[in-house]
Amino acid sequence: MSEALEANFDGLVGPTHNYGGLSPGNLASARNEGSVSSPKNAALEGLAKMRQLAQLGLAQGVLPPQERPFIPALRAIGYSGRDSEILAKVTWEEPYYLKILSSASSMWAANAATVSPSADTQDGRVHFTPANLHTTAHRAIEGPKTQRALERVFADPTHFKVHEPLPGHGLFADEGAANHVRLARNHGEPGVELLVWGRDGLVADDGKFPARQTRQACEAIRRGHGLEGRRTVLAQQSRAAIDAGAFHNDVVCVGTLRTLFFHEYAFEDKALLFEELERAARGRFDLDLIEVPASEVSLEDAVSSYLFNSQLLEVPGEERLVLLAPEETRENAATAAYCERLVAGNSAIGAVRFAGVRESMRNGGGPACLRLRVVLTDAERAAVNPAVWMSEALYTRLVAWAERHYRDRLAPADLADPQLLGESQRALDELTSILELGSDFYSFQRD
């Protein structure tokens, strides 16, 4: 059996982090539309969480933000002239375009890609499919740039296969690892991959809120990654959960190793899911299913507190798993009481710790949204771009960088400020040298 660990790669929050109200079905995003954000606090909160994990002895990496406002997308739809002229024109004519091209949404790295460890894939490489994020306009521009970032971080083709995003059509709408769970006895052994979809791409979607992932996207990923059919399970997310604001499955479910922690109403057909998971795991490991009953935590409390959008971690020195939950979980009476009962019992989860990521939470992104999990063997780990691994030195450097470049406050009207564009470009230009991504990583560096 080969040794492997689960590394977390977090999306660094970009300098234009703001509350655009851009995601229908994401209740926090809608609620906070138009309020003033703090890009600096958002970046610092994210960095503090990365450091918290690194200090627990876990492998923690950083993924770069995308360039925003993304002027090339405005040029592609007919705007011309100098960048500042384009900003002025679009603000006057179509301020919505500026909003969608300014979102720092690539910070939610759980939506960056779906990742299959080498133990699960036919060719023995780690496979990444960048998400096309087809459902929302502000996120649909991320895929190709995510691919570029992954290619710079996981560059070695003997170990890594970075695919192109799936075709940009609603039939293949894909939101990445937020709808994917991998279970295994040990990270290094072949595991069971659970791919969760919200709608069949061939059937009209008539829910209250959009179901963002299609069954066809899950099937395409299974084929592309070379996953074994009998160890791959596809399941439908429940309509009730989506309509309660669980726009991704990771708002109602998280799992790692043998443990799946989920809300009673997370899946459309629970009995079928259990049966298929049991069959897929048979002979390899026993599943540990922790179902949270709606009588103890309602869907509404699950969505507002983001109890399930926690990181479920195997921490060196801890016998049982640790749940790294958002602060909001301890402020909600139902989830706080549930967590106390959970750790007092003898379940697979032995402790709940908290991370403060309020700026991200106000846009619907908890601790788990901010990270992309990548299971790596020692050899694969050694092949990752070394500059992205979090250390005390990198943390100090990135904090100083964010303090220097990021604004304390950003109101919606500030997105039109040409100075913000310049500030962002200077910050990102410097970041490419800190993370050794190459001086041609961003489009403005190539112009």
Ligand code: SUG
């Ligand atoms: O896609 N919010 C993101 C939050 C993503 C959370 N990720 C996971 N659950 N894995 C989204 O809805 C809001 C942007 C705005 O409204 O400004 C936003 O895109």
